[in-house]
Amino acid sequence: MSAAALLAPGFSDPVHQTQRAFRALMAAMAEPGRVFAFSAPLAPPAPLTPELAALALTLADFETPLFLDPPLAASDDVRGFLAFHTGAPIAADPAAASFALLRDGANLPNLAAFAQGEPDYPDRSATLIVAMDELKEGPLQLEGPGIPGRRHFGASPLPADFSARLAANGCLFPLGVDIVLTAPGRIAALPRSVRLVEGG
Template identity: 40%
Template sequence: MTTATKTNPFSGSDAFSGGFSQPVFDAQSVFRTVLDALSRPGQPKSLSARTRPPKPMSGLLADILCALTDQDTAVFLDPTLAKAKGVANWLRFQTGAPCVTNPAEADFVAASAPDALPPLSQFSIGTADYPDRSATVLIAVASLEGGDAVTLSGPGIKDNVTFAPKGIAPGLWQQLIANHAHYPRGLDVIFVGPDAIAGLPRSTVITTGEG
């Protein structure tokens, strides 16, 4: 006779481990780095992964979600992450954040790669009265350099800076240019590399090689 086992709601991955080892200290440190990155657009800020999420979510992507999300912030996972075994359960256990399938309901968006990101027009850009009610989009990239370059200007940038994350499809830049046109509404974006992050807030002006 076999003994019945209790079903683990987080089965499919070790959802109980891999989070911040020092939750308060780690979250504050990551939060400060994120603010620094958004205040200096396009300038990579070094960051070492402190979490070990289920694959294919990167450690730095998980770090930012663990630092910024909680039970009151909805997260949209791209199709690759949403289908991956254990990612949603791990995030829910570590942060309390609910995962949503409707992009318009998301406070945070996690994309495992630039080509995994749905059209930006599907996400909330806030309202005229509440422009802060917009989504923050996290995009994992292979590198924050070595790709096709764009020029950034605007608040937090002296003159301009060149930004060239690797693997960005030209169509994404056009979407981000359109996003800036909604300012002060609009999405804030964080590019997440292997060992650094770079911010691209809605206030940043993007100029491509095509003008």
């Protein structure tokens, strides 16, 4: 691990900045597919993005195992930064993770590999936090709680079969994973309650 990782600071005002990040996340979860501004005043070691880092520092602690995709897991600096600032253990098995940080959205892992929750405890599912280049209005047509009528949503890069994956995840409700998408200065969410309009 490099000295840069050990010295990379977390939030300068942890109480207020984590509160702001959490409020932005909750707003995104409440209005699926709507893109919100998201402030992430951090400079984590690459390839961890400021937005992924901000959510990790807001959500993760020693009781919430983190799964890292290959680009993040390969970096000792990233692992050191997360360990120092969150105390969260790194889970080698995605099914054991409370949260997943995913840097390579185009190679999104199989959603079924992550904890889906249990019938009596649907909250024991994983939340996937994914870095995108762009969040925008796009080809996906969404319905469900928090969406008046329908909402059009798009993000890039995503796997070519993302629509099918999202539809399959929605069919598991109240089980399934929640997906949070980030881009520079932006956040949006696709919780398990989202329904993909057929043909959308």
